[in-house]
Amino acid sequence: MLIPPPLALYVHLPWCVRKCPYCDFNSHQGKDGLPFDAYVDALLRDLDHDLPLVWGRTVHSVFFGGGTPSLFPPETIDRFLQGASSRLRFAPGLEVTLETNPGTAEHGRFEHYRAAGVNRISFGIQSFDDASLQKLGRIHDSREAEHAVKLAQDAGFDNLNLDLMYALPGQTLAMAEHDLQRAFALQPAHVSHYQLTLEPNTVFFARPPQGIPDDDLAWDMQEHCQALLADAGYRHYEVSAYARAGRRCAHNLNYWRYGDYIGIGAGAHGKITVGATQQVLRRWKVKHPTAYLAAAGTPDAIGGDDDITPERRPFEFMLNALRLQDGFALADFTATTGLPAKHIATPLEQARQRGWLALSGTNVMLTALGRRFTNDVIELFLDH
Incomplete structure (x- = not known):
């Protein structure tokens, strides 16, 4: 018998300031006047449409991914969370993560995100080396990265993740170590440390940058950095995830434990165990924001449903x-x-x-x- 596992909620906010050349996520470069309020309305309609799949179940984590969720004003995040919590049973003290680009961090915003119910911030730092950040197409520099983290800490956030990449174009072992040392100085609760990969349908895949470390150097970086993370008190609990005691990412752990999650937003994917029919259902939404805004809350917003058979x-x-x-x-x-x-x-x-x-x-x-x-x-x- 299938027993429905813990349930999470993933919310995809698809716009970013500029598409990074290595990114294969469903993200779209935003222009002035993004339809933030209309998109929140669409998210709530989308959630209403999926609710019959999860009636009566408790949500244990919420994750705002993107794109760049921190483009959304705090009041829109607040309105969504209020609407979602009136439709779903939220577990007391559930983890609510907002992915943040340091280049979009503004003074005062983090206080309002925290008041809205966000209690975990995941910063897409990638590197503290300015030349590497330019090669990666990031909109921030190392000074802005450190400033953004400190703004969040000043606002009362103590559950922070820093995303860092290694095996970057032109990167040496010493440079990879330096990135980690700069991260350690900020004392994050969690570090995601992963290798740059050239994914299909990205600019880097079509035109690989020069100077990407070979496999031997990339392996040396991985082993050396794993040792540094361990020495700094970060336990390696998943391929690319390291956390201080009690600070593992509950939302991602649910994915890795084959838990359930509702996926709402343009291009969002979900996985739901339907106990009554003994099904494992994967559902995804249409990818383009314009099409999603027009169809959210109707069957036309569903990009597809896949019934995962027992053999799979x-x-x-x-x-x-x-x-x-x-x-x-x-x-x-x-x-x-x-x-x-x-x-x-x-x-x-x-x-x-x-x-x-x-x-x-x-x-x-x-x-x-x-x-x-x-x-x-x-x-x-x-x-x-």
Whole structure:
């Protein structure tokens, strides 16, 4: 039997000041006079349309992603959260994250975001090296990055994440270390540290920048930076996520544990377990903001629905759960996929024999070797 897991709410705010050349997210360069109020109205209509899928369930986290959510004035975030909390049951003290570009941070805004109910800020810093930021097409410099973080701290935010990238064009090992040291000086609760990748349908994929470190140097950066993060008190709990005690990202943890989430907004994706029909449903919305604004709250806003069959669920589960350093419990696999553990006994044993997975009682996790062959491990669970 499928048991509906914890539920989260993802809200996509699609506009940004300028599209970064490495970005493959559904983001659109905004012009003057963005329709903030009309978009909040559309979000609430969208939520109303999806509500029958989650009647009576409690939301444990909210995440505003983008685009650049911090383009939205605090009063629009406040109006959305008030509208959403009147439609859904919000857990007491739930985590509410707002992604923020340091180039859009303004004095006084963070106080109002906090008053609206936002209690976690995720800053897209990427680097503290000004030349690297220019190569990445960012609209901020290192001074603005530090200033933005301090503005949020002055406003009372103590749950802050800093996004940093490594293996940047022209970056050396010393430069990657320097970025982390600048981050540590700001004492964030959480650091997301991930390698620059050239994703299809991006400017960098079509025209790769010169000086991208080779695989050996990128690996050296990863290992060295992981050690620095550990020494600074950040526990590595997911492929690219590091947190101080008690500060792991609840929203992202729910993804990695194959939890449920409503996805509203242009191009947003959701995953819902429907207990009555024993379905796992993935739903996504139309991508372009203009089309979304026109159709939100109607079936025309749905870009597609995908019923995840039992044969596909083990692969989907592993694609998420094996990102976690602590792995997963077999009981959680059974609850969220509706399949008995014996259903994956063969691929589990194959991976164990190859030294990729370790089994401790009823818990499964990647070994150090398995982390270097994660894609191969996950492929073992295709069509099981």
